[in-house]
Amino acid sequence: MxxxxxxxxxxxxxxxxxxxxxAARDQVQIAGSSTVLPYAKIVAESFGExxxxxxxxxxxxxxxxxxxxxxxxxxxxxxIDIANSSRKMKEDELKSCVDAGVKEVQEVKIGYDGxxxxxxxxxxxxxxxxxxxxxxLAAQLVVDGKLVANPNTKWNQVNPALPDxxxxxxxxxxxxxxxxxxxxxxxxxxxxxxxxxxxxxxxxEVTKACVAVRKDGKAVDIDGDYTETLARIDSxxxxxxxxxxxxxxxxxDKLKVAxxxxxxxxxxxxxxGEYPVSRPLFFYVKKAHLGVVPGLxxxxxxxxxxxxxxxxxxxxEYGLVAAPDGERQEQxxxxxxxxxx
Amino acid sequence: xxxxxxxxxxxxxxxxxxxIGLRRRYAAExxxxxxxxxxxxxxxxxxxxxxxxxxxxxxTSFLQTSILLPITFDAQVIDPQDRRDTDPSVLVxxxxxxxxxxxxxxxxxxxxxxxxxxxxxxxxxxxxxxTQLRDMVVADPSLIGTTRDVWVLAGANLDSAFKGQxxxxxxxxNRKVSDRQIGWMDQLRAEGAxxxxxxxxxxxxxxxxxxxxxxxGVAIIGSLYMMAIVLLLALPIGVAASIYLEExxxxxxxxxxxEVNINNLAAVxxxxxxxxxxxxFINFLGLPRSAALVGxxxxxxxTLPTIIIATRAALxxxxxxxxxxxxxxxxxKTQTVFQHVLPLATPGILTGTIIGLARALGETAPxxxxxxxxxxxxxxxxxxxxxTALPVQIxxxxxxxxxxxxxRMSGAIIILLVFLxxxxxxxxxxxxxxxxxx
Numbered sequence: 001m002x003x004x005x006x007x008x009x010x011x012x013x014x015x016x017x018x019x020x021x022x023a024a025r026d027q028v029q030i031a032g033s034s035t036v037l038p039y040a041k042i043v044a045e046s047f048g049e050x051x052x053x054x055x056x057x058x059x060x061x062x063x064x065x066x067x068x069x070x071x072x073x074x075x076x077x078x079x080i081d082i083a084n085s086s087r088k089m090k091e092d093e094l095k096s097c098v099d100a101g102v103k104e105v106q107e108v109k110i111g112y113d114g115x116x117x118x119x120x121x122x123x124x125x126x127x128x129x130x131x132x133x134x135x136x137l138a139a140q141l142v143v144d145g146k147l148v149a150n151p152n153t154k155w156n157q158v159n160p161a162l163p164d165x166x167x168x169x170x171x172x173x174x175x176x177x178x179x180x181x182x183x184x185x186x187x188x189x190x191x192x193x194x195x196x197x198x199x200x201x202x203x204x205e206v207t208k209a210c211v212a213v214r215k216d217g218k219a220v221d222i223d224g225d226y227t228e229t230l231a232r233i234d235s236x237x238x239x240x241x242x243x244x245x246x247x248x249x250x251x252x253d254k255l256k257v258a259x260x261x262x263x264x265x266x267x268x269x270x271x272x273g274e275y276p277v278s279r280p281l282f283f284y285v286k287k288a289h290l291g292v293v294p295g296l297x298x299x300x301x302x303x304x305x306x307x308x309x310x311x312x313x314x315x316x317e318y319g320l321v322a323a324p325d326g327e328r329q330e331q332x333x334x335x336x337x338x339x340x341x
Numbered sequence: 342x343x344x345x346x347x348x349x350x351x352x353x354x355x356x357x358x359x360x361i362g363l364r365r366r367y368a369a370e371x372x373x374x375x376x377x378x379x380x381x382x383x384x385x386x387x388x389x390x391x392x393x394x395x396x397x398x399x400x401t402s403f404l405q406t407s408i409l410l411p412i413t414f415d416a417q418v419i420d421p422q423d424r425r426d427t428d429p430s431v432l433v434x435x436x437x438x439x440x441x442x443x444x445x446x447x448x449x450x451x452x453x454x455x456x457x458x459x460x461x462x463x464x465x466x467x468x469x470x471x472t473q474l475r476d477m478v479v480a481d482p483s484l485i486g487t488t489r490d491v492w493v494l495a496g497a498n499l500d501s502a503f504k505g506q507x508x509x510x511x512x513x514x515n516r517k518v519s520d521r522q523i524g525w526m527d528q529l530r531a532e533g534a535x536x537x538x539x540x541x542x543x544x545x546x547x548x549x550x551x552x553x554x555x556x557x558g559v560a561i562i563g564s565l566y567m568m569a570i571v572l573l574l575a576l577p578i579g580v581a582a583s584i585y586l587e588e589x590x591x592x593x594x595x596x597x598x599x600e601v602n603i604n605n606l607a608a609v610x611x612x613x614x615x616x617x618x619x620x621x622f623i624n625f626l627g628l629p630r631s632a633a634l635v636g637x638x639x640x641x642x643x644t645l646p647t648i649i650i651a652t653r654a655a656l657x658x659x660x661x662x663x664x665x666x667x668x669x670x671x672x673x674k675t676q677t678v679f680q681h682v683l684p685l686a687t688p689g690i691l692t693g694t695i696i697g698l699a700r701a702l703g704e705t706a707p708x709x710x711x712x713x714x715x716x717x718x719x720x721x722x723x724x725x726x727x728x729t730a731l732p733v734q735i736x737x738x739x740x741x742x743x744x745x746x747x748x749r750m751s752g753a754i755i756i757l758l759v760f761l762x763x764x765x766x767x768x769x770x771x772x773x774x775x776x777x778x779x
Contacts, residue, residue: 027719027727029630031712034740041550041716048718049472052433056547056718058631058727061740062709070712078623078630080712121511225740250742252515253508318550 025077028057028296032067032084034225035113035178035244036281039315040084043303046314047295050302054295059084068284072097075288081296083284086113087180094341104287104340108300109331110309112321114245114270114278115181118255120237124163126258130276132159134190136167137219139212142195150214165238171213172242173223181279182242183211186260189276230254245270246319267311270321278321287340304332395758399751404537405553406495406503408466408529410444413488414478418443425482432482437474441466441493448534449525461521467494469554492538497552497745499526503535506744517744543752547718548729548737552745555738557753559717563633563728564702564760570637570724571644571701576694578641579648586649587656588678607646614643615707623711630712631727639711640701647700651693655686688775695768699761705732731757 030040040059048056060067064085071083072093083089089097089107097105117128135158140147155162172178191210201209213219222229222241229241230251240258245265248255257265261276269275283303290297307313311322322328416423419435443453445466451458470493477491478484494500498517501507503526513520529535546556590596618639622628628635659682667677708714714733721728729737735757738750 025629029712029727031715037716038550038742041548044716045550045718050434058712059716060631060712060714061716061737062714073624078627080630121515226742227740247742250517250744253511253517 026294027055028082028293028299029060029080030057030082030084030283031060031062031070031080032082032283033064033086033281034061035086036084036110036283037061038246038318039110039281039320040283042314042318043299043308046308047299047302051295051298054298057295057299068093068097071284071286072100072102074100075102075286079286081286081289081293082300085282085284086178086279088280088282089284089341102286102288106285106287106335106338106340108283108285108304108335109323109327110281110283110303110320111315111323112270112278113281113319114265114267114275114321115178115185116243116245116248116265116277117240117258117260118233118243118248119240119258120233121254121256123237123256125256126163126240127161127262128258129159129261130186130190132162132190133186134210135159137169137171137213138187138191138210139214140209142192142199145195145199147196147199147201147209150216150218153218163238167218168236168239169219170222170229170232170239170241171219173221178242178244178279181277185277187211187213244319245321249319267316267319267321271311271324280323281320285335287338300335301332304328304335395751395754399748399753399755401504401506402543402748402752403540404504405540405542406500407492407536407538408445408495409490409492409534409536410441410448410466411488412440412444412474412491412493414474414484414486415440415443416485419478419485425485432479433475435475435478437471437478438466438468440474441470449528458521461519464496464517465499465522465525467496467553468551469494469549472554494542494553495535497743500553501745502526503530503537504748506748540752543749544756547720548716548734549718550716552741552743552749555746555749557731557734557756559720560729560731560734560753562721563636563713563717564730566633566721566724566728567637567640567730568698568702570634571641571698572694574638574641575644575648575697579645579694580652580690582645583649583652583656584678584683587653588682589674603646603649607650610706611643611704612706612710614639615710617642618707619710629725629727631715631717632725633713633721633728634724635711636708636713636728636730637724639707640704643704643707644697644701647697648690648694651697652686652690655689655693656682658689659685685777688771692768692772695764695771699764699768702730702760702764703732703757705730705736708733731760 030044037059044057044059048054060080064083064087067080067083068085068089070080073079089105094105117126119126135141135150136152136155138150141150141152143151152158153167154164155167156164158167171182188207188210193206193210196206196209197203213221220232222232226243226247229243230247233239233241233255241255243255245267248257248265259265263269263275265275265277270278285296285300303309306328309315309320309322309328313322316322323331418439419425419437420431422431425431442459442462445462446453446459451462453459473493474491495503498507499522502509502518502523507516507518509516509523526535542554543556544561545558546554547559549555586596586599618635622635622638623630663681663685664677667681668674672680705714708730712727713729714736715727715729716737717727717729719726731753735750735753738746738753
């Protein structure tokens with residue numbers, strides 16, 4: 001017994017110490033955005049079931065930024081092949097990629113994701129505008145030409161059409177890709193920049209002042225995922241939460257969705273661009289790994305096939321807003337042509 | 342004091358009553374007992390609430406709704422061009438979900454050309470039938486052309502509805518099952534063709550985007566690999582280190598520093614070990630990402646201090662007389678340690694090891710950084726293949742949007758708790774059985 005343990009320990013140690021483990025990896029490895037994760041999972045699973053000669057790709061979550069960081073570590077067996085991202089790769093991220101030897105990165109846009117506001121199912125109907133949200137959630141407002149701390153405490157002070165509820169909004173925390181969309185498409189859009197400027201804020205500071213969210217507890221940053229937001233709404237029936245469209249659609253028996261600028265969010269209104277709060281979703285492919293890691297090229301092609309990413313496919317059923325026909329074809333052509341960033 | 346001395350005390354005059362605060366001291370004791378009881382009750386209440394909520398949400402996950410369908414393995418659907426003798430891949434790529442759909446339509450009395458009704462069947466049977474029926478046909482191609490009764494999984498939403506987890510009061514458009522599907526469900530239930538079956542899939546399936554075909558198989562294997570690695574590495578290293586420190590090393594400034602460091606390491610947050618694992622095992626040694634081997638190594642580092650501390654305590658508890666006796670009889674120092682001290686310390690060492698393992702089993706944070714918080718569908722054949730772990734699977738399911746994953750998450754927690762309880766009970770039994778008091 002003792003001898004067996006010793007021998008086995010020695011074996012494990014030897015295995016661990018074999019620096020530069022070099023058996024060829026036969027499985028695609030993917031990491032990144034938790035928004036893209038469910039879609040990547042669906043594709044990975046179908047891929048494994050359809051192409052029995054390849055293993056099912058491994059998909060890690062962890063956020064767009066973390067995924068891109070792993071992706072940009074370099075080229076080789078123990079670096080990932082694909083980074084999922086709920087935003088475009090930034091300039092400096094691409095630069096760090098190139099510096100680490102990841103010279104060619106192929107960008108693939110898979111479709112769009114909409115962000116919706118929702119309240120408890122039993123509440124009244126909500127019709128929001130970016131201006132309402134700005135007035136309810138901004139850190140400072142312009143009152144009589146001066147910037148003061150946001151005085152609004154109830155939704156009907158912001159807009160008489162809204163209910164007499166204490167302001168309690170559960171919005172994505174700052175590490176989320178969603179937060180950027182929230183700031184850009186709602187806070188900045190609802191903010192009267194001229195008035196803020198007139199109140200004595202410098203040219204460069206205006207956008208920053210516009211997107212600053214109040215910190216007095218009326219707007220709560222949710223650093224977890226939508227499940228946490230849903231739990232908050234469950235316990236505070238007069239709260240308003242921010243959700244992804246697909247999450248809302250999966251929980252439509254618990255949540256009531258608000259219109260933004262009079263448009264009800266749906267795959268149709270997002271695809272047409274009518275609904276204002278949406279963002280494109282991407283993944284990035286390491287070109288140097290194409291043809292080296294078995295199944296990588298096939299996986300990307302399978303992902304971009306209309307039976308996956310098309311408006312009738314399983315991703316759309318889960319909540320992805322499919323890109324228009326021409327755009328999907330463009331993505332396929334760009335990938336086949338090997339166009340890199 | 343002797344009896345005579347007591348007897349000779351003067352009895353007549355009772356000693357003057359001294360106030361020794363008897364009443365106050367009794368009251369203090371009573372109060373303390375109440376505090377203690379209150380503390381225990383608070384702890385117990387929280388435990389009961391937690392267990393009740395987990396078990397209440399999770400017990401349903403051990404039953405999975407299945408439908409009994411007479412499936413006709415129609416050659417026209419599986420292999421319309423009759424090429425299976427020359428090209429076996431036809432059997433792999435065939436449209437198996439259609440077989441299940443047709444069988445279901447037949448069972449419910451729906452004509453196959455009734456398009457709207459057929460469309461409403463969508464999601465009634467899990468898409469997992471594709472692999473289920475495919476595996477049956479690939480294993481035995483002679484099934485083609487025959488009809489078999491097969492229990493297939495119901496779709497996740499139907500499963501939730503069957504278990505009464507979907508509020509049917511809500512407007513039809515706002516829920517994932519239609520009134521028509523509910524009607525069919527009741528019809529099948531009345532016929533006995535739809536029932537909850539024990540959910541073996543929960544233990545055998547890998548990760549999946551479909552709740553009904555997702556299970557903890559990969560996570561259980563990954564956790565077992567990691568526990569084996571931790572046991573094989575941490576136990577010998579930890580025991581060797583403690584024996585040396587406790588029995589051989591001289592007390593110097595250096596050993597003091599080592600001791601302080603070991604105690605510190607035991608309190609380091611586990612995520613730090615994850616960072617270390619990423620830097621050393623993956624980036625420097627080039628071990629594969631997401632592999633159970635790396636997870637096991639990281640958890641070994643995390644468990645080592647616990648084992649060293651427990652082992653040292655167990656060694657120190659062996660009375661010096663044992664050592665002196667052995668040395669007095671002419672045993673060498675090594676013989677003394679290995680033939681007398683170590684066997685007596687074994688129960689304590691094993692208890693410490695099992696508790697360390699139990700802690701390692703429940704760790705998620707360090708695994709996040711080495712890529713084990715991942716969607717892994719294929720079984721890991723070796724510790725070098727990508728795998729996940731039990732608590733990771735719980736975390737992944739907690740993040741899912743579908744309702745059916747909530748009960749699976751609670752079910753997974755129950756399984757993890759059972760594992761932990763088994764380990765802790767083993768530790769207690771070992772201690773009871775072999776512990777010697779001096």
